Amino acid sequence: MAATLKDIAREVGVSVTTVSRALAGYNDVAANTKERIQETAVRLGYSPNITARRLQKQRTDTLGFIMPTFGPRFSDPFFSEFIAGIGNQAAAHKYDLLVSTHAPDSEGERQAYLQAAKRGWVDGLIVVRTREDDARIQLLCQHDFPFVAFGRTSNECAFPYVDEDSAAGMRLLVQHFVDLGHERIGLIAPPSGLMFGHYRLQSFYNTMAENNLPVQPDWIVTGDMTQRGGAEAVAALLALDPLPTAIIGGNDLMAIGAINQIQQHGLRVGQDIAVGGFDDIPLSAYMTPPLTTIHQPIYEIGQQTCAMLIDVINGRSPQDPHTLLTPTLIIRESSGTATIQMEGGERIQSN
Amino acid sequence: MAATLKDIAREVGVSVTTVSRALAGYNDVAANTKERIQETAVRLGYSPNITARRLQKQRTDTLGFIMPTFGPRFSDPFFSEFIAGIGNQAAAHKYDLLVSTHAPDSEGERQAYLQAAKRGWVDGLIVVRTREDDARIQLLCQHDFPFVAFGRTSNECAFPYVDEDSAAGMRLLVQHFVDLGHERIGLIAPPSGLMFGHYRLQSFYNTMAENNLPVQPDWIVTGDMTQRGGAEAVAALLALDPLPTAIIGGNDLMAIGAINQIQQHGLRVGQDIAVGGFDDIPLSAYMTPPLTTIHQPIYEIGQQTCAMLIDVINGRSPQDPHTLLTPTLIIRESSGTATIQMEGGERIQSN
DNA sequence: TTGAAAGCGCTAACAC
DNA sequence: GTGTTAGCGCTTTCAA
Numbered sequence A, B: 001m002a003a004t005l006k007d008i009a010r011e012v013g014v015s016v017t018t019v020s021r022a023l024a025g026y027n028d029v030a031a032n033t034k035e036r037i038q039e040t041a042v043r044l045g046y047s048p049n050i051t052a053r054r055l056q057k058q059r060t061d062t063l064g065f066i067m068p069t070f071g072p073r074f075s076d077p078f079f080s081e082f083i084a085g086i087g088n089q090a091a092a093h094k095y096d097l098l099v100s101t102h103a104p105d106s107e108g109e110r111q112a113y114l115q116a117a118k119r120g121w122v123d124g125l126i127v128v129r130t131r132e133d134d135a136r137i138q139l140l141c142q143h144d145f146p147f148v149a150f151g152r153t154s155n156e157c158a159f160p161y162v163d164e165d166s167a168a169g170m171r172l173l174v175q176h177f178v179d180l181g182h183e184r185i186g187l188i189a190p191p192s193g194l195m196f197g198h199y200r201l202q203s204f205y206n207t208m209a210e211n212n213l214p215v216q217p218d219w220i221v222t223g224d225m226t227q228r229g230g231a232e233a234v235a236a237l238l239a240l241d242p243l244p245t246a247i248i249g250g251n252d253l254m255a256i257g258a259i260n261q262i263q264q265h266g267l268r269v270g271q272d273i274a275v276g277g278f279d280d281i282p283l284s285a286y287m288t289p290p291l292t293t294i295h296q297p298i299y300e301i302g303q304q305t306c307a308m309l310i311d312v313i314n315g316r317s318p319q320d321p322h323t324l325l326t327p328t329l330i331i332r333e334s335s336g337t338a339t340i341q342m343e344g345g346e347r348i349q350s351n
Numbered sequence C: 001t002t003g004a005a006a007g008c009g010c011t012a013a014c015a016c
Numbered sequence D: 001g002t003g004t005t006a007g008c009g010c011t012t013t014c015a016a
Helices: A005-012 A016-024 A031-044 A050-057 A077-092 A107-117 A135-143 A166-179 A195-210 A227-238 A252-264 A282-286 A298-313 B005-012 B016-024 B031-044 B050-057 B077-092 B107-117 B135-143 B166-179 B195-210 B227-238 B252-264 B282-286 B298-313
Strands: A062-068 A096-102 A124-127 A147-150 A161-164 A185-189 A220-222 A246-249 A274-276 A293-295 A322-325 A328-331 A347-349 B062-068 B096-102 B124-127 B147-150 B161-164 B185-189 B220-222 B246-249 B274-276 B293-295 B322-325 B328-331 B340-342 B347-349
Touching: A005 A016, A005 A031, A016 A031, A050 B050, A062 A077, A062 A107, A062 A298, A062 B077, A077 A096, A077 A298, A077 B062, A077 B077, A077 B096, A096 A107, A096 B077, A107 A135, A124 A135, A124 A298, A135 A147, A147 A298, A161 A166, A161 A298, A166 A185, A166 A195, A166 A246, A166 A274, A166 A293, A166 A328, A185 A195, A185 A227, A185 A252, A220 A227, A227 A246, A227 A252, A227 B282, A246 A252, A252 A274, A252 A282, A252 B282, A282 B227, A282 B252, A298 A322, B005 B016, B005 B031, B016 B031, B062 B077, B062 B107, B062 B298, B077 B096, B077 B298, B096 B107, B107 B135, B124 B135, B124 B298, B135 B147, B147 B298, B161 B166, B161 B298, B166 B185, B166 B195, B166 B246, B166 B274, B166 B293, B166 B328, B185 B195, B185 B227, B185 B252, B220 B227, B227 B246, B227 B252, B246 B252, B252 B274, B252 B282, B298 B322
Parallel strands: A062 A096, A062 A124, A124 A147, A147 A161, A161 A322, A185 A220, A185 A246, A246 A274, B062 B096, B062 B124, B124 B147, B147 B161, B161 B322, B185 B220, B185 B246, B246 B274
Antiparallel strands: A096 B096, A293 A328, A322 A347, B293 B328, B322 B347, B328 B340
């Protein structure tokens, strides 16, 4: 069907090699020959067979991304934006992006990573939603397979990552509420096991402690990162007496679920209960009231992660394999104040 | 690095051919030999080189999906869910999914499709957000390349698709508002050129006409499918006198943006102005008030589209290459009534 | 039951 | 400048 080098060679009356070189732009081909070859290539609608080239070059020029999905009705806007980020960056470097989906910590996921770590599927992997003890990362380290993570872990092996400084973000948020006079602050924590959840939770405790504020155990509930999970989890908080005066969602989706429930209870968000989120998904600005949150530049994080991975694959160890992004506090009405923006999002590098 | 058939062959002392057959499960290999081969394969951590296999088999076992992205801050939840749907279905059939992103109708997009249509990149493509005159589809038809679209077009060529019946959905929505007594209904239409936007707009006009209700030209505004776009577009509607009593968003994101603006204007959604959306993204249930909308089973649509594509690739023409899904009206408080659900989502097939 | 040989389409080292 | 040869790792006739 599709034209091959051989077809062109036959047509022009030269060898396959010559055609290959002519088309690759080598200049050890007679101008005349080259021209005839190029012309014929166009005429025949030639397009190189990528698979053959890959086999020869021993690389796939493909990046892998295995999405941790949590079920069919899965639509975390994080992933759309993140994929756009890595996808565009990959394309800019002539890499393809292979995407697959697996439930976190499932056997299928393990197999997928194992499979990927063998040569020939992709040249490198992007890992997201890192876990405290992350089997994926351990496996990849073990096989010495190129990857970059969005997020850190508590595993021992050293690996390149991009991460947002969750601790700093949570500190900004808690301090913001404390400064507004709040003392009873509830938290809908991300599921245990997620590394960023760990940082956010710890930072919550720490910042409260720094302000000499006690934390009641029942001010902390856990949600599954979805709006539904946030709505369900906040119920426990709303049953408390006295009520918390502020509630922080471990991510925006849960904060949105919480806002919904708070309002269903006839309470006013921003007046009766202040609410904060985490992520600054585009929708957060369009809630009523708009959601105070921590901004994360997901698209850029995707780009950076991808760029770093490409460096790793090509043996250019990135100048700094550990990038930590400082988040920004976006104050909106859900915290009970006017809309202003504090502190520009600076990029800090540490090793 | 990674073990190859040759390595195993050398180790066991047989030919590559035998190893290949043993591992492929052929039973013309001596049980004893087979066993030794398998054992060695495991010991060496053998994993077939997919690229080589592809070159030999002349197929990539890979599906392509080119996301039409509209800019960096791009996070339409539709895509997360859709990718999860096609991804899982693809995996179930042992297909990989290659994802790339391009601005709709850009030169880059054209190139990407052109590239894909040549043999060797992917075995087939999934096309979404079909356009009235869709250059992608025309190109694919022309090259006779396997693909399935989510959505129809007005182009002439016949091709397999899955689509939701937008017209039916819009009819349900408009009729719902009309039945509630609304006569001045505003619409935030999707950008012109999108096929589903066309259906939704036409159906809006038709349903109004069927009810003998006039449509003022300035009741129709256009938004870019984002919450921001919805918020901006609704401004024109809110400047009208008399005000529309109901506003329909061309998708949920725009409806959410509209709700936000309406509330900013001090109007109550569900009481002063009824609002409806389209898509039933998970967030829509957690708005305040929860959003009346048309449910689309995005995940399932992704699955079906993908399954159909795999059929096409394998020359099994699907029983019915044109699937039309009947949408469901989800009534929530934004339309000013209690929450109930009308009419189960039935699946209708037509040719 | 096993192996030799060919070939998928391409690139690259090495002649000529 | 151009062609010959070899080989990437695998599958698949066809003989033995």
